[in-house]
Amino acid sequence: MEARVGADAIEAAINALRAALGSDAVIADRDQLNEFRDPFYVLGDDSHDVSAAVFPVSVEEVQSVVRIANEHKVPLWTVSQGRNYGYGGAAPRVKGSILVNLSKMNRILEINEELGYAVVEPGVRWFDLVDALEAAGGKWWSSIPDLGWGSVIGNSLEYGRGHTRFGSHGHNIAGMEVVLPNGEVMRTGMGAMTGNKAWHAYPFSYGPTVDGLFMQSSMGIVTRIGWRLMPRPEKYASCWVHFDGDEIIVPVIDAMRELQLDETINNYPFLGRGVSANAEGQPDLDPNSQKWALRFALYGYEEIVEAKWRIVERVLGSIPGVEIGRKVYDGTDRVGPDKGIHDDRVQAGIPGMELLDLYKVPFGPDTGHLDFSPIGPLIGSEVLKMVRQVQKLYDEFGEPYAAGCMLLPTSIIVVSVMFFDPKDKEKTLRMFENFDPMLAKMKSEGYGLYRTGIYKMDAVADTFDFNDHALRRFVETIKDAVDPNGVLQPGKQGIWPQAYRG
Numbered sequence: 001m002e003a004r005v006g007a008d009a010i011e012a013a014i015n016a017l018r019a020a021l022g023s024d025a026v027i028a029d030r031d032q033l034n035e036f037r038d039p040f041y042v043l044g045d046d047s048h049d050v051s052a053a054v055f056p057v058s059v060e061e062v063q064s065v066v067r068i069a070n071e072h073k074v075p076l077w078t079v080s081q082g083r084n085y086g087y088g089g090a091a092p093r094v095k096g097s098i099l100v101n102l103s104k105m106n107r108i109l110e111i112n113e114e115l116g117y118a119v120v121e122p123g124v125r126w127f128d129l130v131d132a133l134e135a136a137g138g139k140w141w142s143s144i145p146d147l148g149w150g151s152v153i154g155n156s157l158e159y160g161r162g163h164t165r166f167g168s169h170g171h172n173i174a175g176m177e178v179v180l181p182n183g184e185v186m187r188t189g190m191g192a193m194t195g196n197k198a199w200h201a202y203p204f205s206y207g208p209t210v211d212g213l214f215m216q217s218s219m220g221i222v223t224r225i226g227w228r229l230m231p232r233p234e235k236y237a238s239c240w241v242h243f244d245g246d247e248i249i250v251p252v253i254d255a256m257r258e259l260q261l262d263e264t265i266n267n268y269p270f271l272g273r274g275v276s277a278n279a280e281g282q283p284d285l286d287p288n289s290q291k292w293a294l295r296f297a298l299y300g301y302e303e304i305v306e307a308k309w310r311i312v313e314r315v316l317g318s319i320p321g322v323e324i325g326r327k328v329y330d331g332t333d334r335v336g337p338d339k340g341i342h343d344d345r346v347q348a349g350i351p352g353m354e355l356l357d358l359y360k361v362p363f364g365p366d367t368g369h370l371d372f373s374p375i376g377p378l379i380g381s382e383v384l385k386m387v388r389q390v391q392k393l394y395d396e397f398g399e400p401y402a403a404g405c406m407l408l409p410t411s412i413i414v415v416s417v418m419f420f421d422p423k424d425k426e427k428t429l430r431m432f433e434n435f436d437p438m439l440a441k442m443k444s445e446g447y448g449l450y451r452t453g454i455y456k457m458d459a460v461a462d463t464f465d466f467n468d469h470a471l472r473r474f475v476e477t478i479k480d481a482v483d484p485n486g487v488l489q490p491g492k493q494g495i496w497p498q499a500y501r502g
């Protein structure tokens, strides 16, 4: 899809941006813009190229950008760090869009030591936030995803996932500030009241709570959020369960559901095969492996962590064919890059980049990957069915199946990863083609995806088809009302503004 305005309108918008924000704030040089291509797609492909990138440094500058886009009807695509690797990176859906890169709005506006929240701008990375928390005394931990270079806001707006107690990042947002498609600034929740003292401490609005409208969405540009933190525990146990063969998934998952629902385990566990953990618990990548490794964490006072571990031993340790183990750390003993393995660090909220290195093993530095991530209920027999179904599809395509499932208390995201070499155009395109029958099959079995990249957003949106896509039609109605020129992120998650529909 190309921008539905002429090159002259795009040129005029770029000139207006230079005039409003200064020439240094705008990149229009083709070579420099190539940096914003998706590194996990056909190398050299230009079908999602941006026409320029603009780097606002304040809310007022974001407002100017949006107003200029409206004046010239030029589409914008927003990123906070643009490291959305596996889902399109910084690349937009519509070729010729102007990239709004918020990485220079990178202030941590507050760390509230009593209530346990931080207030951050979009450019704040996991590395920055955790450094600031440590510098403030380390009383608070942040949940983090696997890689530390992404932003708190970009990841959380995508319903990104972390691995501590606070790992459901979409849930972790406590109040937002948003620049709307008409350039106006709005604050959600209690923040809608000037001077309200509980903006980042209370989750709802008076009347409808609209924060969800800005997640996986094209309704606004989020310029700050409140972010809930986790109190540093006295003890932290990094635990694992290993087993060989798929059948044992059933009792393990059923036990995990009970342990999560009664909050014996209250982080977000991860179950992998062929990716991220081997039998020794070390990061490993072997898509042909039949060994499953589940990791989870226990946090709290020493007595609580010990008591919980005894329950884990009784419930999980008694399952035939299962091995369990743990490493216990003091909460103050930060499991740094030289200590512990990735699993230990990520569950303690210590950001790193080691998993990206691991993902480069199959095809070297240029390795690309495409994630397929259906959600199912957390019931052992259902999870085994899903895993076998996904395995069958990978077998049909002759590709290895690397599984990395994320457990919630009542559901599971059965993520699988297809690796490819972006230098090999034919093979890369075949991987993306394989996605479609997988999507159709899982939809026919009643499973939908939690997130997807720019290439498959329409296809995934099509699977949410209840009552002739009533949800999509409702969201499109809102989109047309708030963004009549269709300038913000057209096509994001399959929502097209009127000017781009049909």
Ligand SMILES: Cc1cc2nc3c(=O)[nH]c(=O)nc-3n(C[C@H](O)[C@H](O)[C@H](O)COP(=O)(O)OP(=O)(O)OC[C@H]3O[C@@H](n4cnc5c(N)ncnc54)[C@H](O)[C@@H]3O)c2cc1C
Pocket: 078, 079, 080, 081, 082, 083, 084, 085, 086, 089, 090, 102, 122, 144, 145, 146, 147, 149, 150, 151, 152, 153, 154, 155, 157, 158, 159, 160, 161, 162, 217, 220, 221, 222, 223, 355, 356, 359, 489, 492
């Ligand atoms: C090896 C590997 C491991 C990974 N592990 C994880 C993991 O554990 N958990 C996980 O969730 N992901 C994971 N990812 C995926 C991805 O790297 C992360 O989600 C990353 O944090 C997203 O990057 P970002 O913060 O730069 O997002 P961005 O690219 O900045 O943003 C993502 C999207 O959100 C929207 N957006 C961003 N900012 C705004 C804004 N201010 N206002 C409105 N909309 C906005 C845009 O549509 C944008 O395209 C992994 C990827 C790799 C390669």
